[in-house]
Amino acid sequence: MVASRQPDDFVPPGRKPGGSGAGPDAPPAIEADHIDCGYGGDPILRDLSFSVRRGEIFFIIGGSGCGKSTLLRHLIGLNRPSSGDVRFFGDSFLEADAVHRRDLLRRFGVLYQGGALWSSLTLLENVALPLEEYTTLDARERAELAAFKLSQVGLAGYESYYPAEISGGMKKRAGLARALALDPQIVFFDEPSAGLDPITSRKLDELILQVRELLGTTCVVVSHELDSIFSIADRVLMLEKSARGAIATGDPRELALSSPDERVREFLSRGPRPGGEKGFDTAPRPAH
Numbered sequence: 029m030v031a032s033r034q035p036d037d038f039v040p041p042g043r044k045p046g047g048s049g050a051g052p053d054a055p056p057a058i059e060a061d062h063i064d065c066g067y068g069g070d071p072i073l074r075d076l077s078f079s080v081r082r083g084e085i086f087f088i089i090g091g092s093g094c095g096k097s098t099l100l101r102h103l104i105g106l107n108r109p110s111s112g113d114v115r116f117f118g119d120s121f122l123e124a125d126a127v128h129r130r131d132l133l134r135r136f137g138v139l140y141q142g143g144a145l146w147s148s149l150t151l152l153e154n155v156a157l158p159l160e161e162y163t164t165l166d167a168r169e170r171a172e173l174a175a176f177k178l179s180q181v182g183l184a185g186y187e188s189y190y191p192a193e194i195s196g197g198m199k200k201r202a203g204l205a206r207a208l209a210l211d212p213q214i215v216f217f218d219e220p221s222a223g224l225d226p227i228t229s230r231k232l233d234e235l236i237l238q239v240r241e242l243l244g245t246t247c248v249v250v251s252h253e254l255d256s257i258f259s260i261a262d263r264v265l266m267l268e269k270s271a272r273g274a275i276a277t278g279d280p281r282e283l284a285l286s287s288p289d290e291r292v293r294e295f296l297s298r299g300p301r302p303g304g305e306k307g308f309d310t311a312p313r314p315a316h
């Protein structure tokens with residue numbers, strides 16, 4: 029049996045997130061330090077700084093086009109900030125050499141929208157893929173660990189299914205099992221609720237909470253689903269398009285009530301305005 033590695037910053041169930049076994053002086057899980065993010069022209073996000081605490085469920089929120097996905101891409105190394113630095117547990121991601129970078133990449137997992145599973149591979153094979161790339165486990169150990177990861181997300185018994193044979197919610201869970209395969213200290217979620225019905229979406233929120241409680245994993249979630257924000261976020265970073273950066277950071281419940289910025293209160297109390305945001309279409313529906 030392959031033992032599951034415990035992160036350095038394990039948060040026991042029931043403990044307040046943000047506390048950690050790593051000590052009060054331990055660096056945060058993620059630090060964005062004066063980063064500029066964009067695609068070559070004017071930056072979409074300018075001089076952005078924030079940090080994510082260990083064991084925290086941290087949401088990146090804001091209206092459509094404000095740069096949430098852009099920020100995520102720059103945090104996980106798909107794009108490089110044109111200035112500033114990103115540090116994971118105090119180690120610079122941007123200055124790391126190839127070997128160190130690979131080591132840092134191992135420390136986080138990403139759940140892409142739609143799960144991003146390989147359609148020609150079974151769920152077990154999909155989850156075993158990162159184990160093949162990053163570990164020296166043999167085939168039997170990889171299969172054993174992949175089956176364990178699938179069971180952690182409630183997919184025991186579905187090991188030999190192909191992605192086309194399971195529902196959208198199950199695909200997200202399989203994607204999460206794959207993201208958790210290497211026992212990452214941080215998991216990034218890109219719009220986890222997109223395309224899911226409210227009940228499935230709530231179950232996924234519960235799964236994110238469980239992952240944090242059981243494994244102490246730091247979770248960074250890009251989302252504009254108010255239900256998820258209020259039920260599982262410890263803190264949010266709210267981006268705004270015209271500000272080209274963040275206009276609020278903090279507990280969403282407190283921000284909704286008492287942010288000095290009206291845009292923040294409005295976003296968190298009513299959701300985005302009609303037509304301004306996908307998923308919040310409040311226009312009258314045609315009769316059938």
Ligand SMILES: Nc1ncnc2c1ncn2[C@@H]1O[C@H](COP(=O)(O)OP(=O)(O)OP(=O)(O)O)[C@@H](O)[C@H]1O
Pocket residue numbers: 067072090091092093094095096097098099
């Ligand atoms: N690959 C790209 N090349 C150039 N510009 C891009 C690219 N991806 C996004 N953009 C631009 O960056 C800005 C922010 O887009 P981004 O996708 O980050 O917004 P978002 O907050 O994730 O929006 P949504 O909620 O609709 O997903 C937009 O103006 C968009 O047109």
Ligand SMILES: [Mg+2]
Pocket residue numbers: 096097098
């Ligand atoms: Mg996006």
